Amino acid sequence: MNGEQCLEQAYQYLLAGDFEAAEEWFLKAVETNPDEPSYIYRASITLARNGKLGEALSFAGRAVELAPEEPAFVLHLRTLESKKLLAGAKSLLLHVPPEAEEAIPMLREAARLDPLSGEVKLLLAVAYRYAGDYRLALATLRELVELQPQNEEAKRILRETRQERRLSIKQIYTSNNHTKDW
DSSP, X not given: OOHHHHHHHHHXXXXXXXXXXXXXXXXXXXXXXXXXXXXXXXXXXXHHHTTOHHHHHHHHHHHHHHOTTOHHHHHHHHHHHHHHHHHHHHHHHTSSSOOHHHHHHHHHHHHHHOTTOHHHHHHHHHHHHHTTOHHHHHHHHHHHHHHOTTOHHHHHHHXXXXXXXXXXXXXXXXXXXXXXXX
């Protein structure tokens, strides 16, 4: 079979919902022509869909090497790089206590790579909140709600962060007034 026939098979399996078989056929297409960037790109998309981020990144990088002028390939690579950074930052924020200071630069870079990712913006806001930077947390959440007005989780976290900030300011103000009375 040639590469185009392999792609046809892959798409048949995609339509049937068999993503593992589709992956196999996309990889066979790449085997038939290992320097065809469109085959490599399509294989990368399916690998990512199947949860194989490392392999997907490798294939996406190769597609961009072969066709650096192709905007879809570059965008796909940037999106995958952002997802990798997001996964690393999530891991840091799951530590007890959360390692927000280490996660924030990763999330900033992920947001730069994929500026439309609501998940990245939400996690960045949470990281800012953990770090006690309410101003940046609120700004990031407002930006996300503007980008995704239907995002109820972002709205909820925005309300919680506003409330937490008010309590923090109130505590500072109250403890400053008690200190002056002494």
